[in-house]
Amino acid sequence: MADFVVPSTSRPESEAEHRLKGPVHAQRHVRVVCIGAGASGLLMAYKLQRHFANFSLTVYEKNPEVSGTWWENRYPGCACDVPSHNYTWSFEPKLDWSAVYASSREIFQYFNDFARKYGLHKYVKTKHQVEGAYWNHEKGGYDVKIRDLERNTAVSDHCDILVNAGGILNNWQWPAISGLNKYKGVLLHTANWDDKIDLRGKHVGLIGNGSSGIQVLPTIQPHVQQLTTFIREPTWVSPVQGLEQHVFSDHERLEFATKPNALLEYRRNVERGLNGQFGIFLKGTNTNNETEAYFRQQMHDKLKNPYLEERLVPNWHVGCRRLTPGVGYLEALGKENVNVVYGEIHEITERGCLCDNGKEYPIDVLICATGFNTSFKPRFPVIGPSGKNLQDVWKDEAQSYFGIAAAEFPNYLIFLGPNCPIGNGPVLSAVECQADYMCKLIDRFQTNNISQFAPKVEAVADFIAFKDQFMQKTVWHDPCRSWYKQRPDGPITALWPGSTLHYIEAMMEVRYDDWEIKYNGNRFAWMGNGYSQTELDPTADWAYYIREHDDDEPISRGRKLQIINRSGTMQGNAGVAFSGVDSKESNRTAEAKL
Template identity: 65%
Template sequence: MADFPVPQHSTSADRDAAQRLHNPIHAERHVRVITVGAGASGLLMAYKLQKHFNNYSLVCYEKNPAVSGTWYENKYPGCACDVPSHNYTWSFEPKTDWKATYPPAQQIFEYFNDFATTYNLFRYIKLQHQVVGAYWNNDKGGYDVQVKDLASGKIVNDHCDILVNAGGILNNWKWPAIPGLDQYKGTLLHTANWDDNVDLTGKHVGLIGNGSSGIQVLPAIREKVKKVTTFIREPTWVSPVPGLEQKIFTDQEKSEFANVPGKLTDYRKGIESGLNGQFGLFLQNNKINLETREYMINAMKEKINDPYLESKIIPEWSLGCRRLTPGVNYLESLTKDNVQVVYGEINSITERGPLCDDGNEYPVDILICATGFDTTFKPRFPVVSDKGENLQDVWSQADPTSYFGLAAADFPNYLIFLGPNCPIGNGPVLCAIEAQADWMCKWIDKYQTTNIKTFAAKPEAVADFVAFKDQFMTKTVWVQNCRSWYKGRPDGPILALWPGSALHYLECIKDLRLDDFNVTYAGNRFAWLGNGYSQTELDETADWAYYIRDQDDDEPLSTAGRRKKLTKSGTVFDRAAVNFSGAKDVEMRGVVEEQPTARL
């Protein structure tokens, strides 16, 4: 059989296409993957590749001296997850000994670090190595990746066929844009860059911000310091949902989770079903939203018990416009004798402390900025396409857009965890990360078993998705005029969230939509047909008549059939009609209908 001609300046993909003629169909060529970041997403990607693939190489570059990403970096007092602990795990990797419903960050770090150890993932990881650039190589195909060895300062060069950015969203911290911050003479701290050597005992501490970090810091430091002056510029919803209040697990409960078959699984399923049954919280004028709002108002008033603070802290805008937070002991702390609440804008920072729009200066010994992260979605290093475009520039000049939060238009062989408009706040997030990893693995499989050279999301597919997303978002509470990292500006488009529920997202990305991608091939697109042999008949251990059987036990061929089998449709009959607020009505397809929702 004659080989396909190989171009004079051939890539590895071109050479592979010619070689495929000598191999059986779907021969697995070697694929080189580079993953940026060894937080939760990067570790999961390493696990998935190890579990499902052969003939691959992987390196995961991590800038920190340890894995776990944000759970290694964030060490401020009170740092915790706002998702119930037993459901902040991989679906297949439960943990039986969580300390509490909302455990400290250190225990979450240990979970992901133990995950990496258990599955021997450290062999793929290079710690203290920071990716500083990725440039498409038109001659070789794939990306030339520049990596800085943070220990030596040297730049190391690498190359990959497929680049996966698992750098995350909430770990590129930033100082607040307040004039004079650099003039402050006291001790300046940021929650995401915490200095454990600073002793807060007996100090007058200023705290800027009432997002998730600020809400966790205040009750954690209040009893240690002399005084806290907390600066708040806007209201926010703070309260755990009914049934998910903070709880310390007893030794007996931990023992039962570990030793009673089904105990922990049932507990986790109950919480996850409850979280997945509450998407109506994010829809405007939905009964769940309205009734839960009333519950939250009453719960917050009971804890604050101060009419003035209530008027400043409880929002007018709908529940869910900003990310909800349990806020364990936060509201109660606001009314303590050694806590001063200053509401409004900080005009500048003087040598002594914040100067606010009430005309007063507030001197403090230590100033803590709980002011969040750069959430613009721009990659933190140049990613340059085959057309010479830098994604940093593309997403700086216009709102960042993506294909389902997974890929950027016209950037070949580049995949993204938790990109623009992913389900980061729509419900349980780790299940969405798992679905993203599976979707990426399906592309890697396509690449490995065919002679695909490049795959890149079509601009028109991304544009259509963004148009659908913008139209859908008009029905949600997220478009209301609140400050939120979900959007670049209070009145701007929703850049972070998926237009639907978490379960909606799982169904959406279950299969690849190849028609949404521009795909190029090395040589003849059918070179993967190979030498005429199947993989089966070359496997001496395989059943060469596997399709002969005594009954039709085929997997479902329809989307509906596959979904019903996967979700065990028809097996749940006793789901209680209970949600966060106790309401029994949920909105489906724009119509309020009677339908049971999940129990927490």
């Protein structure tokens, strides 16, 4: 009997047909494109490398170096407002941070060293900026258009799964003030700093009192001849975590490096303190009321100026805007060479700023600490299978699923998307659980004949409805001007409706009933040729389930969590109680720990 030969003109083998020849859950090749090599993009590369085989990855980064915002932001005084030992990956401590609040240069070094240690640079193409992503109806996945910035040439790529790790605080913007192009002096933005500019002996103007403005002012104040700061609204300024700035001594760094568990316990104590603060953001709690009273007193004590106190201390709740540790900021406002101009800038002139008080303020250097475009709308077209552009869909309000995906845009995942814990807890912990969640989706995609996965429209709608209802009882709902929302009375698009610990637990398992999943062929093609993965491994124990006692991992969610969070190992954490009513005694305990 002659062998059966497939004619060369036969159709290509489908994904489902190919799977029928292999074992259950065969791992097909997956092509991933990641946008951005900042902290999130580097973590994604690390996770894929550590947990997956049979994949390819390219990370496109517009900057000449990795580390994203920590490479871009290098203005004087630039630092992180999260304690340095807790602005690391949970599994990757740094022994020799210089101080409690580290500079942007140190943080850049941390992420750059992380990439070097694990060989992540091999995945990264720097000086490459993504300009668009378009769903491919024949192959599935996205055709990605990239600009090689060094050669100014167009580059094309294709991926099964597209991960946007571009971040939210990296698309800096000039202030919306007329006449900016008329100014004849030196114009700077904190996120596009020119290191060659010497501010010594200059009359410097500073627009903005957000995080960047609060950091840059006390740093440059001792070196400039005159500093005029333009402030249009109040803001709460104080060390948020109860941790004042402190330079670590040689002895402290030596103990962190050599004493068993010294650094681990320090990091855990700080993290417990950070995770015990959620009550600050809930209206009417003792935590919020006492924190506001403390902040108010601190600001009055440091300003010592009735005029400034009246204008700079807010009348809305603590936490409505992002809380910023103002190391030396309030004290600097009272220095002899600092002039505070409160109100709106009417226009920028050739010489300086013309304000709504009718006065023009001539200045040599104008620094704009005016932040970023925080609309969450992608900076480039993302076109899904329906032909819709996510830029248009999110034009008025960005609505995501748990901050990681958008309905009707399959195989597209987002780090730090709308409504995840960006400003209400340890952010890198949230990034880690996002990466793990994405890896679970990628694993499901790789080991099944899935063609598309995206959150269901109704799941996103229900999540947004839940979020909006929850936010009404938070301080973020107050009518302050904040990047957490696009307008003072608008919906809160940046924050998660809960604490960071709440987010981590919500993200532990993928709720596949919230996802729209489409298959290539029969959905059970993943079952393959009847063989298991174990039978393909001659070094595996083919009777691994035969035991002398039950050592299974917990099945129920509650028992799993008790193992993960080491339930029973603590005497009692401080913070908000289960009922949502906090304890004054617990708050005092938290402050004592910090």
